[in-house]
Each structure stands twice: as structure tokens, then as C-alpha cells.
Amino acid sequence: MKHTILIFSALSIGLLCLFRLSKYSYLSGSIAIEIILVVVAVVFFTLGLFLKKKEAIWENVRSPEVDKYKIQQLGLSKREYQVLLEVSKGLSNKEIADKLFVTESTIKTHVSNVLLKLDAKRRIQAVRIAKKLQIINT
């Protein structure tokens, strides 16, 4: 929640600056008002995407033949399942970390948990089991 507050604070300040800037530039004609609008639009669109993404993780699971029920039955969390998906693509922990914007340590933790919950010794086994359980594709 702290993050959200910080982000909105920063956005409010930025918006105020833009307002002042827009007044000034509108008068002076140095910057077109349209550009200001575009900046605002882009920023808020990005923010919208960012906030939406949090809720959109499970949307991806609605691909054919994926047994969402089993995932929850196994106790796999969203993030763990997400990591499992990347693991199944053959990415290294470091690569997954970069892709998901977290550290390698975090990925290691997730992978370890996945191995535990899927009762696998190695990541490649986890992928095999996951496919058998039809919680991932291909």
C-alpha cells in the first residue's frame, strides 16, 4: 500500500507541475497543449496497465486444457505458478528474475516451493509433473 501511496503522490505532484507548465506554455506557445495531454494520457495509461496486470495474472490461466482447480488444490500461489511457467520454457533463475523484475533469490524461493508442492527433485521433473497434471501446456 505504501507503494501505491507513493506512486499517487508522485503522480499528483507531476500533474500539478504539468498544469502549471501547460498554463505557462499555453501563454508562451513554446509547448503545444496537445503534447501535455499526450504525456498525461501515456502516463495514466501505463499506470492503468500496471495496476491491471496485478489482477490479470490468473487471466492467462484461462488457456485451453489448463486445470485451474488443480493448481489451487496443490497450493500453488499465483507467483509460483507464474514462475513454473517460465521454468517450463527453459529459462534460468536469473532470466526469470529479470523477466519478472525481481531478484534471483526470490525466484529460487519460488522454485523451491514449487518443487516441494509438486513433489519434484529437479525443475525439469516439476515441468513433467505439471504437464501430467495438465496445469501447464506443451
Added chain:
Amino acid sequence: MKHTILIFSALSIGLLCLFRLSKYSYLSGSIAIEIILVVVAVVFFTLGLFLKKKEAIWENVRSPEVDKYKIQQLGLSKREYQVLLEVSKGLSNKEIADKLFVTESTIKTHVSNVLLKLDAKRRIQAVRIAKKLQIINT
């Protein structure tokens, strides 16, 4: 081929010993002739399986949807393909080594070659690629 000769020599000797033993035990009644027969049967059956297995490696490839042509096109040798199959099951190098009766070094060599030929960075990627190329199942 040396192996085969050695094995057949050993078997011949063993067989001779069994013949003598059978005569002796038949007369003395200490060992039933049936047991001798069972031993011979088991030994030769095992031998048969052993020899058959060597030729049967590529037989396994005749499973549905496996593109044998592509395997050769990629330059994968029998052994390398065999190792790839075990890798795809999630076995460790050590486990594969034990299963195929060779050392871990050998498996490492094979896996390295497979990674090269399949243009993969990690074994799990190799499995993915192999599946895409339809040279392995599941």
C-alpha cells in the same frame, strides 16, 4: 564385438559347468534338474534381452509421432538420443549414468553434445526444442 565374444565364452564355460553339475546332482539327487533348467532359462533369457536391447534402441523411436529423419539430420547419435530421452524424464546425470551403466563424465559429454546440436543452453531447453521438433514425446 570383444564384449560379445567374452560374454559367449563365459557363457559356454558356465554352461559346461552346469552340465557337469547337472549330471552330478541328478545322480546324487542333491539338486533337482528343474532348478538347473530354470537357471539356464533365466540366464539365456537375460542374455537375450541384453543383446536385443542394443538393437532395440532405435526401435523405441518407432513410437508414434517421432521424426526419426530429423534426429539423424541434427546429427544426433544413438547414444546421444538415448541420453536425451532420459534427460527429458527429469533424471540427473548421475541417475542416467547408473541407468545406462556408464560414468557421469560420459553422460556429461553426451548432454553437452546434445545441447550443441539442439542449440540449447540448458537441458530443459533441449527437451523443449526436441519436443517442438517432434523427436521426443510427451
Added chain:
DNA sequence: CCGTATTTGGTACTTTCGTATGAGTGCAAA
């Protein structure tokens, strides 16, 4: 028999994985 490809194996080194443990934060339900 010869040359090539395969198979096996070793050493030495680096990288990646996996485990164990602890800890701070966010979030939602009780």
C-alpha cells in the same frame, strides 16, 4: 586394413540450482 564417427572417460573450472534459514512488507479475512 584404414579412416571416420561413436562411445567412453578423465581433469579442471565456472555456472547454475537447490536447500535452509531468517526477516521485512503488503494484504485480506476473521
Added chain:
DNA sequence: TTTGCACTCATACGAAAGTACCAAATACGG
């Protein structure tokens, strides 16, 4: 508001995996 779960991150260690290079025995077709 407390409590529990999910997520993040760190450190330290040991186990696997992978690379590079080499060497030797064997298989196999010509």
C-alpha cells in the same frame, strides 16, 4: 486490529550441471 498467507530478499552452503580439452578403445563402412 490481529493473524495468517503471499511475496520479496539475503546469505551461506552443497549439489548438479555445463564447458573445454584431451585421450583412447571400439564400431563400421569402404
